[in-house]
Amino acid sequence: MPRPTADRSRGAAVRLRGIVKQYGAGRPAVNAVSLDIEAGEFITFLGPSGSGKTTTLNAIAGFIDTDAGEIELGGVAVAAMRPHLRNIGMVFQHFTLFPHMTVAENVAYPLRQRKVPAKERARRVQAALERVQLGEYGNRRPDQLSGGQQQRVAVARAVVFEPRVLLMDEPFGALDRKLREELQIQLKGLHRDLGITIIFVTHDQEEALVLSDRIAVFNNGSIDQIGTPAELYDRPENRFVAQFLGESNIFDGTVQEVEGVRVLACPEGRFILPAPAADPGTEIHAMVRPEKCRITPLDPDGAGLTNALKGEVEEEIFLGSSRKLLVRTPTDRVVTVRSTAGANRDVSVGSKVFVTWDSADLLVMR
């Protein structure tokens, strides 16, 4: 049952304009990043390590001085402001609880810094701990808690002073998968309840898809594409985004016109392009998701202009509700096909098959 969504105006809008950060010589770690994050939005910075996502986050937090660019939080320019004045909550990858303080003292820390009276402080600490289901743990020491519990305390500590923006730097990266999924769900609930802006950094594309209102895909120090998870998955604008988000089969080639039909000519074969297609001669990348591929044991209609790839099943991976088949083509290319559990029962490792798809499912990128 959907819970009522908190007023998103409790969050602050974040505006980045032309952020540049250069370490030493060579390519900048962050190169002219501009981004508008809405108040109350859950946005994820997704990218491989070294793509600039964490550097951008640290620039927002104030931990690094940028070489150029403007940062606005809720309409206030903060680029020159020291981190402790920015009023931003932050959760780090390694549980950064203060080891010499109890759990409650940790959560009380930001309130002490803000001179909140003792009575109100105690009340708010308890409320924050209860929000992360750790109401009973106030007197423990951080190292008496499990990793997941420690990270929940870190979240409580980062939101107890009601910041309008919460930054999270791969917060679940050090946790095992099951725990990570639990915490992701709790975080979604927290975001809904608090209505604050959350900027979440991860290299885990599944995590990004689960959590985000929007995802900004970082690559080589700049943002390749920003959009909702569905937009990025269904309409990636370039090869990097297509490959980084979800599984994909990508074919690189040039557009040709054969008997009035525009096709992609690539080493693997010739595939019909969806209309409107680029002019002949254009170099393009075309991508088809594994779940859009079908396996047929028979030659559909012999040779000619079909979206069919011949190959041999090399690997069969059982995934519960679905099955993944890796098909190696004569051109030594491995194509991934995902089919529902019951389909293609007769196909197994060693089967000679055709992989096909609808032209409309072929996604063309420059």
Added chain:
Amino acid sequence: MPVRRPYGLAAFAVIVGAVLILPGLIVFPMSLSDRRSFVFPPKEWSFRWYENFFADPGWTETLMNSIQTALIVAVISTIAGTVAVFGVVRHSFRGKSAVVGLLLAPMVTPIIILGVGEYALFLKWQLVGTGLGFILAHTVHAIPYVVLTVSGVLVTMDRQLERAAASLGAPPHEVLRTITLPIIAPGILAGFVFAFISSFDETVIALFLSDPNFRTMPVQMYASMTQEVDPTIAVGASLMMLLSTLLILLSALMFRRRYAKAHR
């Protein structure tokens, strides 16, 4: 889960410890002898040399001199050494490795060289035979101990903790007071203890800087030993040993309490 106890290793450690410590422990029974001799073991026991020690201002004054000097040296070198460590660990600047070398140099310089050099310099400055002269010389000698112990903890400290504190609203001086210093406190305390002891039992520089107006306990002991046969020196040695041991034990206990608190 049963833990395999390394009895062999423990036995070896006890033997090595005994070889190192036992010769020193001889001073305790000797200080309780009733004869004016260093015969070991003593035939009769008495406290007469303790009475002698505390009745003789030559001994009590030098003991107080030693304690006072060591305390002041420990305080100054702990502060100066800790500040220096922050400088070299947390910042990069030109000539940094030269600064580190200078900070540690007193540890590797032959102490007799330090003593001669300081003697020559302090003669000119009229610091020979003064408490100030001892404090300056011993502080130089003690700083490397503080630098080593404090840098050990500061280097391994997780700096993300400081970033976390800043993100939670703590200005830099608050981060230092509430996060950094409490976390590196064990290293600072260890540095303090080492600095105290390094000054307390320092003899070579002290021999140069002493004069009839101001001398420390090790110098008094050396003089007593070379000039007369007086078991009072065994009392002095026992007291020095007790004080140093107590200090080390105390700091070890504080460590354990912190540890126990953190791992309860």
